[in-house]
Amino acid sequence: MARPAAAMIVIGDEILSGRTRDANMHHLAGVLAAAGIDLREVRVVADVKQQIVVAVNALRGAYDHVFTSGGIGPTHDDITAESVAEAFGVAAGIREDALDALAAHYPNGRDDLNESRLRMARVPEGARLIKNPVSGAPGFSVENVHVMAGVPKIFNAMVAGLVPELNGGPPIMSENVRINLPEGDVAETLCGVAEAYPELSLGSYPFVTPSGFGTNMVVRGDAGDQVAAAAQALRVAFGIAQ
Template identity: 50%
Template structure:
């Protein structure tokens, strides 16, 4: 069985925490990671504060195989992700020659001035590798196990498409769903016993409410089809054996 590969996400920006901007990147990253066999284990959201960003980057990159960031690599004064990641790695943040050439030519073709603000989008930690941006050209970057990408969803998704082929992946989680007509208060005890008896599966309980009554969706996940089936059978038997009066 392939090894488990883990990831975390760091979402950066005051606008996310204030509610002004609604994040759409977390769900997309989670979908892609699940599809390719990487476990997204943690998501953090931090404000535009250099020390907080650097601290979060260091905490996450030491714990997980991969870290993905979104936001804060634009042309304005509050786009400080590149500086913060450089600080986390103890590296200078400087204008990357290849990025300067790429952006300079891009703005020249559009007959637009390559201003100092736009040049900020060419800054990255020394030695970082580009993450190509086919949407607006300004690259993201990779340093160590940290992948730094834009916050605009269309650009984030395009950058991620370029990152995915470079990642080491693990065995994919497969899942099965069992409908349970009872609430969590009824199934909590026996469901916990099933989880203990099947430690190599993950059993999730998701309460639902409809037409004045509660019911529960039970989702079993595993990297082994045989173990998934054994746990699914146990959960179905539990539901079947619950007394109707319960």
């Protein structure tokens, strides 16, 4: 029941400056959970080569997979391809198959590829291309590092093509028990159920509504029957058994 471990690197000044609210992390987290791949860590870094290199090298050795988002477009601030190449100690260059993938999305093919667009066909040596059905410019994988676009529509399409090709584990089972009590009133009972099911992970997530505090109690684990039993134990304890 081993589940591969993964990390993500979100590359982009626009996230750190508050201009844009990242959407790719949440999307990837959901896809990986369904595929049985554990997302363990995310780093958001600026469009700065050294920061990208450090993050790639810190994470690619620590996790089975690293997914990146952003910085593979045609402009001067798109530096992910050369940064990933540097992290692996290889060169980046324009490759014929990447050019073909890109050119196929323009009416006049390669004739439409100006110098800026040609940047989008640069990939590190030894990379495998990731398809981009939206705008052609491919992503790529180098060993266990998967490099994708930042535009959510393109990121999602790349993820949809890539993730099914990775070997995942069993999907993580989960159940949510929602209750209109503050976390401080459910903590002791929750802790008791957590101790009774040591193989499961029980979390509590408080919320605030106009009518008061409430808590979502989330049970997660490998075995669906155990997850169901623990969730039912919580419902019984709080008098909301179905």
